[in-house]
Amino acid sequence: MWSLSKIASSIHEWLSSTFNPTITQVIEMVIAGVSIIGLFAVLGLVLVLMERRVAAWIQIRLGPNRVGPLGLLQSMADTVKLLVKEGLTPNGADKFLFNLAPFIAMIVAMLLMAPIAFAKDFQLWDLNIGVLYVSAVSSIMVISILMAGWSSNNKYSLMGAMRSGAQIVSYELSAGLAILSIVVLTGSLQVSTIIQSQADGWWIFKGHIPAIVSFVIFMIAVTAETNRAPFDLAEAESELTAGFHTEYSGMKFALFFLSEYVNVFIVCAIGATIFLGGWMPFHIGHWESFNHIMDYIPSSIWFFGKTFMLIFLIMWFRWTFPRLRIDQLLNLEWKYLLPISMLNLLIMTAIAILGWHF
Amino acid sequence: MMSGSTILFYLLATLIISCGVLSVLTRQIFRAAIYVLFTLIGIAGMYFWLQYEFLAAVQIVVYVGGIIVLIIFSIFLTQQAGEKLAKQQLDRKIFAGLAAFCGFALTIVQVLQHGFKMGTETPIVPTVENIGQRMLDVNNSGYAFPFEIVSILLLAALVGCIVIALRSKPEVNLK
Amino acid sequence: MMEPGLNHILFVSILLFFIGVYGFFTRRNLITMLMSIELILNSVNLNFIAFNKYLWPGKMDGLFFSIFVIAKKSSID
Amino acid sequence: MFLKDYIKDIYGAIKSLLVGLNRTGYYFTHHKEIITEQYPDNRATLVMAERFKGEVVMPHDANNEHRCTGCTACELACPNGTIKVVTKFEVNAEGKKKKAIDKLVYHLELCTMCNLCVVACPSDAIKMAPTFEHSVYDRSLLTKILNNPGSKIMEGVE
Structure with missing residues (x-):
């Protein structure tokens, strides 16, 4: 049976037998x-195609079916179009910051990939504050949006950036509290420990109703954090033309676009890791024979399956719900999600102390 | 041959110092905020380099996610895009530069003359578990009491904010 | 170039401190003065951490002081 | 009571969200009833709606006769000068002069398909056709003459 960690370790062995340690490290990096x-x-290619397909199916349409077989090359064609477009910089814009902003968005998305466990023993950096690292670094994202909004020298961009700033900063709280309520159960922020603790069942099943509540809150909060509909006030087309990326075109716009999809993937991967056990196969308690059958499916397939299920959920939200108004958005966070998640955290702490979870 | 960690240190130091200098010299206020942001990220990187990961994450959460966003919002609400700050007076600059340089020279001479006694104890790994247990320890020199004081301070700040925000505007008599 | 140690980190943090002082003296705008204070406090934090790491590796007091400084700063803002 | 309203709010919100998700989920899983028209492929079976307004045409019967009297009501009704009626005088069998149309010039590139000319026509000579494939390589091809060459007015239309 193939696995990603075996491939990685065989590459590592081959490299370290051929080169000296420093060069090995450089090559591995x-x-x-x-x-x-x-x-x-x-x-980028897969998620754009998936989004268009899901949107089409929900709206009883067919979706892209002209480029390539079954329209599978549609996102390739989109990429080529964006690559050959001219990248404009508006007059009066702060050119340095304007050009820097999309790269910051991209670099942040890259940094966020570090602690994600893609398969069993297949992780770039298993640091001991893994989950906190993700929620910390993802807050740099807001800076790139603010930067883009200010430096475009356009009122729509500025308004979109301000809305998005208020939105991301406030929804980060309830996302953090939802993560914390599982961290209370595991007693660790390390990604590998969190996954190991779900060897006899995923937290969403083991943690009773509070786990489900925090899962729901987490999904709502990350949908808002990634600026997707129904929380896409930052780029509300009907009011703000395109919000913070009004002035962007060509490759720079493509970077923003790509970083949005990568962020969706990352938050879904974190959600899958925390609530659904990451690469851990579906196990039921100590029912060894059943668990053994489940182990035959490779761990990477489990991870990507769960992640794409959550991504589908977020896309489902997008094509179902209408956009919220800004005051409704802030009401939802400060009057409903935050008090509920605080209460939920309290209940979860009690469960953890009393040992009521399975 | 320098090791990777040495190269990393010098890169981080260059980032911190150059962005710090740019942030106090630039005349565009938004750029100053962005340079401060890069300085803070560089310092967070320095904490990572020193293997204080928890503090680095806290630094990024609080400064980047909180304070810099707050500063940028206050810039958005008070300044015009493209407007530059007033030019500083030359005598003021000279005075400030001289004072900073003298202070810097004095301190660095002091630091270099003072021979620090390196610690020889077995180092503790600052994991989250260790930090939590040491900080909330009530017996052997734990920091439970200061922790509570700081949380009361934060609560007071929160209440103060709400009071300021709730203060209703004085009713204007239209007659 | 030498292996970076305590003195290197102290050099960086002292330089940052006086950059902050220079900014505080020259700026006339409240927001930019706040930014300079930011730099000063961060250099102090870096100092705490460096001393903790190199002089008292068996304790964590420097770390706690830095955390309190960050908390206090956020409450002031 | 405050708490009761609060919980009721949450319950109502979750219920309405689930109803919405259920509806779209139904469409997603029952992927049979497709409303997409795959246009160039289904040209043979394409059915346009009755009410679709593509361009103004003048129907002629088998004897190459139309119903237009040349009264220029359509030209007057048109808000942006799309229709130009060019009239001529015909001498009929009894030696009487009668006004008739020479050409009815129609500028498709100016037309907004507002249907006012069709409404204004007293003798129902023109109507809207459901054609929509109007793209041509030369703009002058969009200027059309609606009456066929050699056509004449139908008997009994005044």
Whole structure:
């Protein structure tokens, strides 16, 4: 049976037997970087196509079916179109910050890939604050949006950036509290420990109703954090033309676009890791024979299956719900999600102390 | 041959110092905020380099996600895009530069003359578990009491904010 | 170039401190003065951490002081 | 009571969200009733709606006769000068002069398909056709003459 960790370790052995340690490390870093960039490209292509297909199916349409067989090359064609477009910089814009903003968005998305466990023993950096690292670094994202909004020298951009700033800063709280309520149960922020603790069942099943509540809150909060509908006030087409990326075109716009999809992937991967056990197969308690059958499915398939299920959920939200108004958005966070998630955290702490979880 | 960690240190130091200098010299206020942001990220990187990961994450959460966003919002609400700050007076600059340089020279001489006694104890890994247990320890020199004081301070700040926000405008008599 | 140690980190943090002081003296705008204070406090935090790491590796007091400084700063803002 | 309203709010919100998700989920899983028209492929079976307004045409019967009297009501009704009626005088069998149309010039590129000319026509000579494939390589091809060459007015239309 193939697995990603075996491939990685065989590459590592071959490299360390051929070169000295420093060069081995450099080559491994290059390989990791290139594969992350490759993953980005694949994710961009796949998620754009998936989004258009899901949207079409929900609206009883067919979706892209002209470019390539079954329209599978549609996102390739989109990429080529964006690559050959002229990248404009508006007059009166702060050129340095204007050009820097999309790269910051991209770099942040790359940094976020580090602690994600893609398969069993297949992780770039298993640091001991993994989950906190993700929620910390993802807050740099808001800076790139604010930067883009200010430096475009356009009132729509500025308004979109301000809305998005208020939105991301406030929804980060309830996303953090939802993550914390599972961290209370595991007693660790390390991604590998969190996954290991779900070897006898996923937290969403083991943690009773509070886990489900925090899962729901987490999904709502990350939908808002990634600026997707129904929380896409930052780029509300009907009011703000396109919000913070009104002035962007060509490759710079493509970077923003790609980073949005990569962010969706990352938050779904974190959600899958925390609530649904990451690469851990579906196990029921100590029912060994059943668990053994489940182990035959490779761990990477489990991880990507769960992640894409959550991505589908977020796309489902997008094509179902209408956009919220800004005051409704802030009411939802401060009057409903935050008090509920605080209460939920309290209940979860009690459950953890009393040992009521399975 | 320098090791990777040495190269990393010098890169981070260059980032911190150059962005710090740019942030106090630039005349565009938004750029100053962005340079401060890069300085803070560089310092967070320095904490990572020192293997204080928890503090680095806290630094990024609080400064980047909170304070810099707040500063940028206040810039958005008070300044015009493209407007430059007033030019500083030359004598003021000279005075400030001289004072900063003298202070810097004095301190660095002091630091270099003072021979620090390097610690020889077995180092503790600052994991989250260790930090939590040491900080909330009530017996052997834990920091439970200061922790409570700081949380009361934060609560007071929160209440103060709400009071300021709730203060209703004085009713204007239209007659 | 030498292996970076305590003195290197102290050099960086002292330089950052006086950059902040220079900014505080020259700026006339409240927001930019606040930014300079930001730099000063961060250099102090870096100092705490460096001393904790190199002089008292068995304790964590420097770390706690930095966390309190960050908390206090956020409450002031 | 405040708490009761609060919980009721949450319950109502979750219920309405689930109803919405259920509806779209139904469409997603029952992927049979497709409303997409795959246009160039289904040209043979394409059915346009009755009410679709593509361009103004003048129907002629088998004897190459139309119903237009040349009264220029359509030209007057048109808000942006799309229709130009060019009239001539015909001498009929009894030696009487009678006004008739020479050409009815129609500028498709100016037309907004507002249907006012069709409404204004007293003798129902023109109507809207459901054609929509109007793209041509030369703009002058969009200027059309509606009456066929050699056509004449139908008997009994005044």
